[in-house]
Amino acid sequence: MPQPQTFTLAELKQLLDGHNEHLANNYISQNLIVARHVVPQVVSDRLAQGPLLMPEMRVLVVKSGGSDVVLNLQPRHLEKGMLLFLAENSVVEFQHIMPETSGFGLSLSHDLFSLALGNHVPKAFDGRLRDFHLRLQPHEVDVLDRIHRLLYDVTSGPDHSAQVTLHLIGSFLCQVDHLWSRSEQVSREGQSREQRLFADFIQLVNAHVAAEHNIEFYADRLFLSPRYMSTVVKKVSGRSAKEWIDDALVARIKVALRYTDRQAAQISDDFGFPNTSFFSKFFKRLTGLTPLQYRQS
DSSP: OOOOEEOOHHHHHHHHTTOHHHHTTEEEOSSEEEESSOOOHHHHHHHTTSOEEEOSEEEEEEEEOEEEEEETTEEEEEETTEEEEEOTTEEEEEEEEOTTOEEEEEEEOHHHHHHHHTTOOOGGGSSSOSEEEEEOOHHHHHHHHHHHHHHHHHHTSTTOOHHHHHHHHHHHHHHHHHHHHHHHHHHHHTSOHHHHHHHHHHHHHHHHTTTOOOHHHHHHHTTOOHHHHHHHHHHHHSSOHHHHHHHHHHHHHHHHHHHOOOOHHHHHHHTTOSOHHHHHHHHHHHHSSOHHHHHHO
């Protein structure tokens, strides 16, 4: 599989420079893009060229059309009325983009994100999730659209206020977090206590598995004994807690092997393995391939 090309905000700005018909209804700077009409043809052509590593956070709301994508190695189908969030350094491969696809989106650098939200980072963006997608009601799309439109009107005006821009970015992101949180709450309302514990366990694994591989860490975070947590996970999912941890870890390692040129020793260090030999044996046990064989396959 080809390695992804990095697709930064600066590169997107450069791509659109010279295509004035696409710059209308889009505010573009080195740290922020407020796109009123997503996926003009010049961008679609670039997105279709293979996997892309996107360093900055991105939020997209689809208003028409749709796309089939592979997002952090997981297939997704996007269609009208869906919201997509990509955390920093997500790897995206667009397999098919419908010609009529349009929507609105927000992309921003880490520094701008920190300035907009300060010390209050909503749960949806605190690092526990690499990506998520939501199906929105028409009125929910409309609320986000109006906030987004106001943000565009402010940023595209002469001598716009930096403080107003930051507050509007924060408002947009907080509304996205509200929609995500409500979706999570609805999904949990019909769950038993054991199902909620399992959901919390999976969230913790997604947030910490790159550094934490042991059951004890997750049990401690859930204020449970390792034995009881393992029993709950097995009962709810039919799989052991260790299997979930190992599978999530392997998925992260696969991304590093497929989409970076880091050597096995470096990846082993990145994921906290004691040495390269242990790392290779672990990966082969779970996949049937050595890290090198997987990279070359």
